Amino acid sequence: xxxxxxxxxxxxxxxxxxxxxxxxxxxxxxxxxxxxxxxxxxxxxxxxxxxxxxxxxxxxxxxxxxxxxxxxxxxxxxxxxxxxxxxxxxxxxxxxxxxxxxxxxxxxxxxxxxxxxxxxxxxxxxxxxxxxxxxxxxxxxxxxxxxxxxxxxxxxxxxxxxxxxxxxxxxxxxxxxxxxxxxxxxxxxxxxxxxxxxxxxxxxxxxxxxxxxxxxxxxxxxxxxxxxxxxxxxxxxxxxxxxxxxxxxxxxxxxxxxxxxxxxxxxxxxxxxxxxxxxxxxxxxxxxxxxxxxxxxxxxxxxxxxxxxxxxxxxxxxxxxxxxxxxxxxxxxxxxxxxxxxxxxxxxxxxxxxxxxxxxxxxxxxxxxxxxxxxxxxxxxxxxxxxxxxxxxxxxxxxxxxxxxxxxxxxxxxxxxxxxxxxxxxxxxxxxxx
Numbered sequence: 001x002x003x004x005x006x007x008x009x010x011x012x013x014x015x016x017x018x019x020x021x022x023x024x025x026x027x028x029x030x031x032x033x034x035x036x037x038x039x040x041x042x043x044x045x046x047x048x049x050x051x052x053x054x055x056x057x058x059x060x061x062x063x064x065x066x067x068x069x070x071x072x073x074x075x076x077x078x079x080x081x082x083x084x085x086x087x088x089x090x091x092x093x094x095x096x097x098x099x100x101x102x103x104x105x106x107x108x109x110x111x112x113x114x115x116x117x118x119x120x121x122x123x124x125x126x127x128x129x130x131x132x133x134x135x136x137x138x139x140x141x142x143x144x145x146x147x148x149x150x151x152x153x154x155x156x157x158x159x160x161x162x163x164x165x166x167x168x169x170x171x172x173x174x175x176x177x178x179x180x181x182x183x184x185x186x187x188x189x190x191x192x193x194x195x196x197x198x199x200x201x202x203x204x205x206x207x208x209x210x211x212x213x214x215x216x217x218x219x220x221x222x223x224x225x226x227x228x229x230x231x232x233x234x235x236x237x238x239x240x241x242x243x244x245x246x247x248x249x250x251x252x253x254x255x256x257x258x259x260x261x262x263x264x265x266x267x268x269x270x271x272x273x274x275x276x277x278x279x280x281x282x283x284x285x286x287x288x289x290x291x292x293x294x295x296x297x298x299x300x301x302x303x304x305x306x307x308x309x310x311x312x313x314x315x316x317x318x319x320x321x322x323x324x325x326x327x328x329x330x331x332x333x334x335x336x337x338x339x340x341x342x343x344x345x346x347x348x349x350x351x352x353x354x355x356x357x358x359x360x361x362x363x364x365x366x367x368x369x370x371x372x373x374x375x376x377x378x379x380x381x382x383x384x385x386x387x388x389x390x391x392x393x394x395x396x397x398x399x400x401x402x403x404x405x406x407x408x409x410x411x412x413x414x415x416x417x418x419x420x421x422x423x424x425x426x427x428x429x430x431x432x433x434x
Contacts, residue, residue, distance in 0.1 A: 001183060004029060004076035006069065006101050008039065010046060010258070010324070011118055011150045012082030014157040017054045020063035021162075022186050027064045027072040039065040047323040047350045050158035073108040078183065080148070081105075081129070082118040091265030092273075093122050102129045106137035114176055116146045120203055120263060122270055126170065126196035144176035147196050149203035154257060155321030166190045170199025204270070207263040208281055213248040214255045215287040221251030221427025222294060231427030232409060251426045253295055253381065253407040254288035256318030256327035261285070292332040295407050298424050299337070302403060303377050307341030310400065312375040314368050315382025315408075316348035316355045323351040325358060329407065330381050334359055345371040349386055374400045383408040392419045 001024045005016035008030040020026040030036050035045055042059060044052055055063065066072060073079060081101050088094035098119055105115060115133065117125060130145045137143070147170035152160045167184045169191060171177035177193045184191060192202070221231040231251045239246030255261065264281055271278045303309055318328035325331065330346075337344050338361040347365045348355065356364060365371040368387060372378050372395055380387060388410050396402055402421040404411065409425045416423040 001025070001078060002076045003027070003078045003080065003183070004072040005080045005082055005118075006030075006072075006105075007081065007083035007097075007119070008032075008035060008045070008065070009082065009084055010048070010154055010157060011152060012080070013039075013044075013046065014048060014051060014152060014161055015080060015082055015118060015150070017051060017058065017063060018158060018161045019183065020058040021054045022183075023062070024183070025062050025064075026058075027066060027076065029066055029069050029072045031067060033067050036065045036067050047321075048157050049155065049321055054158065069104050070108040073105055073113070074110045076113070078114050078116060078180065079105055080116045080118045082150075085119045085121055085262075087262045087265055090269055090272075091262075092269040093120070093262070093266040095121060095125060095128070098125065098129070099132060102132040103136050106133040106135070109133070109137045109141045109143065112142050114144050114146055114179060116148045116180060117200075118148055118150055120149065120259070120266070121147075121200060122266065123197050123200045123204070125200060126172075144171060144173055145196070146171045146176055146180050147199035148180060149199060151203075151206065154324050155319055162187065164189045166192055168192045168194070168199050168202050170194050170196040172196060204263055204267045207259055208267050208284070210248045211255050211260040211264050211288070212280065212284050214250070214260075215284040217249045217251050218254060218291050218426075219287055224251075224427035224429065228429050229427075230413075230429040234427075250409070252291075252383075252409055253329040253333075253426075254291040256329060257322075257324055258326045261288070261327045292329050295329070295405070295426070296333060296336050298405055299377065299379065300340075302405060302422070302424060305341075306337060308343075309341075309376040310343045310345065310374050311337055312368070312372040312378045312399075313337075313344055313346045313362075314348075314371065314378060314380050314387050315384055316346060317351035317382050320382055320384045321350075323354050325351060325354055328381075330355075331358065333379070333381060333407075334362060338362065345373070345375065347371040348382065349384055351382075369394060369398060373398045376401045377403040377405055380404070380406045380408055380410060383410045392416075392421070396420055 003024050003026045005012050006029045008028050016026045016028040083097040085093050126145050126147050169177045181191050224231040235249045268278050268281050316330045344362045346362050347368050406425045413423050413428050
């Protein structure tokens with residue numbers, strides 16, 4: 001099939017490359033000329049496991065990159081809109097980019113096309129895109145607008161697209177939805193065909209529910225600290241209940257990234273715009289924000305005055321296997337530490353090039369041990385495997401104080417205590433385990 005994907009961010013680039021790997025001819029379009037030129041040379045702007053190999057395998061054969069929207073539209077049957085929809089005022093989703101792309105597509109239509117919203121957009125965006133295309137497109141050319149929300153997790157986006165748990169397709173005409181479903185047919189996954197607005201709502205409802213699970217377990221985790229329970233054991237006991245499961249019940253620093261914070265805020269605003277007041281979701285957001293402050297209080301209690309102290313921060317990205325810094329806990333925690341006079345040494349296996357423009361008062365280190373040298377405490381903000389496999393004997397020899405404050409609960413408190421460290425996790429039973 002001939003496919004155009006407009007936008008080469010996380011969603012657009014992964015979508016376009018994977019569609020090409022499935023045997024389609026795909027053109028990825030972006031307005032950023034420098035970015036397109038680098039992609040044409042095989043230089044990838046994001047870190048995503050497996051993506052480099054797919055681009056190398058398909059570039060110049062079935063996968064092309066261009067800034068020419070006109071040619072891409074006219075030579076394709078399916079046009080995916082996968083541009084950024086950042087949070088705007090009051091958490092409302094900014095649809096400026098989607099509108100601009102819809103207008104551009106309309107102006108270059110030369111025959112029947114299926115226009116597919118891949119970007120996360122407010123409920124009713126499918127109708128808005130249709131109106132824009134009708135206004136700016138030729139009157140004698142027909143088209144369909146379809147909603148096909150993405151469910152990609154950064155760090156496992158390639159696997160999520162090639163092995164999806166489900167594909168959701170919303171359309172006004174079933175025939176258009178069925179044509180889009182043909183693209184996904186090789187994946188042999190469940191395909192949900194529904195109306196436009198229901199498809200758009202499925203995306204928001206899914207992310208809001210997962211974010212709610214995270215905030216819920218963080219509330220339980222904080223109570224575990226107070227009563228002396230271990231949240232890891234609590235989750236283990238809960239997860240055997242098939243109605244609950246264990247996914248997204250990882251206590252820690254809360255959710256970040258480009259999806260959960262934006263989508264929950266966006267859904268709250270959609271409710272307000274439709275005279276519906278959410279009671280649960282605003283609390284989900286507040287709990288998530290408070291979790292970073294809760295972690296900082298642990299640091300202050302354990303380390304005392306931070307003035308003149310050295311702190312090692314392991315992990316900057318909002319999650320492992322990505323270099324994405326959007327809404328990462330480090331963006332809140334590190335400035336709070338430096339504001340109190342701490343010297344902060346940081347290390348992240350992937351995200352440091354992106355993070356260097358965001359942190360000015362920190363030392364970027366080559367490895368976790370360099371960051372931990374003479375540290376009064378090691379703070380873990382991202383659960384990279386590299387940190388799980390650390391050499392504790394080596395670590396103990398180079399730190400000033402053997403203190404680990406684990407915001408992601410990657411270690412077993414008893415094992416770390418046996419290695420001679422003071423360990424503070426999130427909801428791990430007691431504030432100090434010796």
